[in-house]
Amino acid sequence: MGLIVQKFGGTSVATTERIRNVGHRVLEEVNKGHQAVVVVSAMGKTTDQLVSLANDLSAYPSKREMDMLLATGEQVTISLLSIALQEMGHQAVSLTGWQAGIQTEKVFSNARITDIDASKIQSLLNENQIVIVAGFQGVSSDGEITTLGRGGSDTTAVALAAALGADRCDIYTDVTGVYTSDPRYVKDARKLDRISYEEMLELAHLGAGVLHPRAVEFAKNYQIPLEVRSSMERERGTIIEEEAQMENGLVVRGVAFEKNVTRMTLFGLDNSHATLSKVFRSLAENHINVDIIIQANTGEKKSSLSFTIHDEDVQNTLSVLEKYSNEIGFDKVESETGLAKVSIVGAGMISNPGVAARMFEVIEGIDAAIKMVSTSEIKVSAVIEQEKMLDAANALHAAFKLGEVAATSVN
């Protein structure tokens, strides 16, 4: 008998019928004798509908009022799930973020959890209640309703698991787990039984979209084992935990890819020390997300700088650079759109220097030109032409034997 935190996303609670199904999944754990804390998101498209109402009234509604508005979405779901569980003959009680003691910074639309006072949840659990908590929301120290931003319900679940000393945190979603690559495009993609926090973080940032990176960081910091699994199907999911418990011998754990990448290159950039900060501050202030950044400063007076952005930000980026061109100081700018990023991820990579070389061989083997390379301790990314992306992903998946259960080391 233990304490399990379960999180169900918007798709899993999109209709009252699905909410009833979620109730049955919760009761599976309760009937094993476990205590259950359940975190839920807003139903299906609710958040989008609320945003649309606000946009009827203002193109730029204030973040405080948006948090007030959006926080209602989860409040609807918690009450409905509680009603469903009560109808099944169980004791259940719903709590909003502020009732559950979820304290955050006073930062609207993207607050971080600062503290959790779990005493109310704990006393309800002691009364044999199933406790249903609204995800995604909290309260600031002066009583303002805040939200945690996209993916925030994952963070709520993990933070509650940490505060309550839960035995496990299960993230129910619309996929059956974490895969070695996207099964829609890579035919041999295989569900992983286990993956480390760090690997999951790289995959999350690379757009695997299964778990919010902030939730993974939180789980890592507090060493909460996570399981990502499907709310619709019965099979076990993927356990995310510390590296020590990983399958042995695995170097590369997954292949991620994303398209619509544009490479921007600034030529003749003045090498005075503040140039880089000027470039990226001006982009950040205009809400342009930059991914890979490469600069080879060879010690000469002028150098070039490349970085990647999303295709849809090209016009905006060009106009920002033009506006600040004098201040930044560069000769010309070029952009190449229609590119893609392909990445391999694995915690064992750092001690296997041959991995990157093998990756480049594979990409070259399908006649794709490598435009940019970026590496971290557990990841190598290459930017290539978009039309070669899926070929590269499949070739890498095969080359690193990710479709096989016991993947082997490189060479």
Place this chain on the structure above:
Amino acid sequence: MGLIVQKFGGTSVATTERIRNVGHRVLEEVNKGHQAVVVVSAMGKTTDQLVSLANDLSAYPSKREMDMLLATGEQVTISLLSIALQEMGHQAVSLTGWQAGIQTEKVFSNARITDIDASKIQSLLNENQIVIVAGFQGVSSDGEITTLGRGGSDTTAVALAAALGADRCDIYTDVTGVYTSDPRYVKDARKLDRISYEEMLELAHLGAGVLHPRAVEFAKNYQIPLEVRSSMERERGTIIEEEAQMENGLVVRGVAFEKNVTRMTLFGLDNSHATLSKVFRSLAENHINVDIIIQANTGEKKSSLSFTIHDEDVQNTLSVLEKYSNEIGFDKVESETGLAKVSIVGAGMISNPGVAARMFEVIEGIDAAIKMVSTSEIKVSAVIEQEKMLDAANALHAAFKLGEVAATSVN
């Protein structure tokens, strides 16, 4: 310059366009230099939609969870109105019931306000904010979200006006004011400029539906002048205040009526002292509302008892009476459905004994049989056949000259 509390009901905020209109109405007062606290209900059919979701999951959802669910309705409206006002260039801030300091009993679905801590609203007003408060909801001393029941937003507005020492409380609704009778059925019905709290209470209880009785009681207790007026049209509404300021010479102020009345009569009722309490406790426990009660105990051992209920409660009432017949002790029960209640209301009535007699003459004059009579200090009600109801209402309205601005005394 003063402080005005304004309340807008669900119809007035049913769409984002109407919410924008409400914003303009609020700014009319603000632009005169007034401070404004605005209480709003849930948008249009929102509450019904939420109830329907809950009923998908349970025929009898718990009241606690229903309050959790329904409280989201007003929370959506407050944020949208705040966004609309900000878009118009004004400072506005929305507050839920608990944020606004509205403390209630821990009674779900029908809580009474026990206290208001207006310090947060007051400090926001001092910052020149327009303060938007969610109607209908509050928080119990142990942090549970409660609702005030139907019409509760009126009560929120009046209670806030009392707590803040407001100069006026304006109730914006979908009618232009309080009428001498229902203008859909009584052709000469006229909007009243002023009416007393007591008269309004009788009219509210009689189904005029303009203001919730509890809100009128609250306003009377704290001597808050109310104005009922239309959110769509510009004309002045009806002011509700203490009797001293009323138009002179008015005895009867309005004619109210309602159909679907059933008269139940118990014959051969044992006159032992606990009989009446047994009858009405058994009905109350089965959620049957009783309106008029008449018993003429002539000192004999057995007597008869009549009371009125809504037509739709007849079967339920008969089965309850049958179930308790031995315990209560009566010979037989008879019911007559398809009746209606017609009432005249006016604070001057108590000092004009001829009013009731005139009423009966008028009803007899249209060949309607009077089945029951009930009187209070400011009201006389008669139960008659339903098909004569509108004739009686029109005849009474004409006889008491309610269509004329300066109504005269009786005779």
